[in-house]
Amino acid sequence: MRSRRDQIMAILVVLPSLALLAVFVYGFIAQTVYISLTDWGQGAALALKPEIHFVGAYNYRELFTGFLNVRFRQDLVNMVFFTVMFVAASLALGLFLATMLDQRIRGEAVFRTIFLFPMSLSFIVTGTIWRWLLQPRGGVNVLPSLVGLPPASFLWLSSRDQVLQFNWQTLPYFVVLGAALVLVAWGLWSAARRRFRAAALTGLPGLVLLAWALAGGATQLQTLPFQEPHGFNLALIGVVIAATWQMSGYTMALYLAGLRTIPDELREAARVDGASTLQVYRYVELPLLAPITWSAIIVLGHIALKIFDLVFAMAGPDNAPTSVPAILMFLTTFRGNELAKGASIAVILLVMVSLLIVPYLLASFRTGRA
Template structure:
């Protein structure tokens, strides 16, 4: 009787939060998805009673294949490169700092505070500060002049030089290969665990077929009637530096907690077997840090995919070389009054973040249920 009463009381206590969550989170997400399927903004967007028609996926088609939305496509490429560089640099630098502090250096508390301090700043403050540091005619560019050399001339936030360029026409092929690789990895996990052999083999076959259809020599899939080259902009280097400076301390704290949690018996056993310090970290510590690495990867990837305020503060919304999809959403919605297309960009960002977050949450819930069960 008491258990039932407690359950009813818990439901009553949680109901207001669940109702507010359903309305102001999932309700607004559903409303945004619906608006992305309309033409709101093409005619009298800010009228008291605007004319809105359902147009299906037209907004998404224009974003990926429209002649006027080339900036959005470059923003997607910028976000991809930024995510890879930012996450990789933050993980590497954070791990290196954690290993150094784990050596029981003198003044460890001071170094921990110094490395963690940037995380306490808002991204707007960080962006403003790094904008001053990376001024083309000041900041770090004038450091060589202090020793009598010519100052640097690198355009940190406005350079338009591009590398690793590719044709947007080939995007379906790259996606096909990526899906094929993902399916093959999932299938290999199934084969390794000796479970569900049939679906695993079917996944391999489906991935190989899809990859050949989209990437093979007979593929004629085209997104645009003309070539459109995109690549990595040099201007993103400054944004990556600022973001890494702010988040490397957070990654260091995660790794340091993980290193301090490794049983000393395991390290001593490895040293007794003749392992060097480098081998101890490689074969004992790093394998035990995999869950922390995965958590940091998810958190940093989530930050990178929805980055907005740092870029806005460092380079402004009109600087195309450093623009990201969140900036495009802001400009499209609040400057261009194309509310439906802005909602489409928001939905695309939501899907990308969900692809990163949902599998991690599902795996975490399953692991937790297995521990409790």
């Protein structure tokens, strides 16, 4: 019934789209990776035909270990902290709002719209608005003075205070330790499911790595010849607040819809079995929301890792305390004329996003097949 002609037609129809994506996504990524492995014209990067030399991983090594690239490393730390805090805050607030709205509240539609509308804004608009709200001598800082209290003086976006500091030198050690623990855990999990070959393949290298790390081997992996403190910049709190204001409506909508798909019989059955409201929530509803949480983490997480416009509009490109790699790439490329280094930053950004996305894609398309 399906003719061969139709089948060929189907392929011909998608082919242009696939070809475009092959070029625009994979072709261009390959080109960026190539640029990142060169010195791209050095001082004369903007020549029509720049002189190009292959330099291997030099740019990457510089970014992680060159002492002038301290800003890149702090930007990377900023990005990770921002991502974790923003995703956690959006999930928590979204779940809270959804749970409340799920109580058959009066005016639910109005509340839903109010919580959701910030999502429709551009990050540029959000950033512009919140820049005004977070002016150190105005905005939310003068709110206390409306009730007669002295105004606050927190430097929302420009504070140089840092908490949760750690030494960059210790990072490789903890990365190795973490990787070893993950491998060991995976091995144990496989062993528990009687998949002994898989257990051996992951568990044994994990144990070796763990032993090596604990024996002090990994401490020799110092990337920097000097101590370099990095930590969570308090200035990022303002950005987290603005981003959460914008995106918590999204998680709320997801959770709300998730709650609505839970059949009432299930709740009733639990209640009949003597579960309290809280217990129903904890043991019936929350577990059913887990898949939603995962997809929200993916969506919000990749937005957070790529964050650019929001910080650009809120704090400007030159405000180091709130800077992230996406902004640094922009400055390095277009102001510093260092195209190769900019490309390296972009590739690192891509790798970070891929670490989050690829496992998700693999998992969801594998189950899709099942």
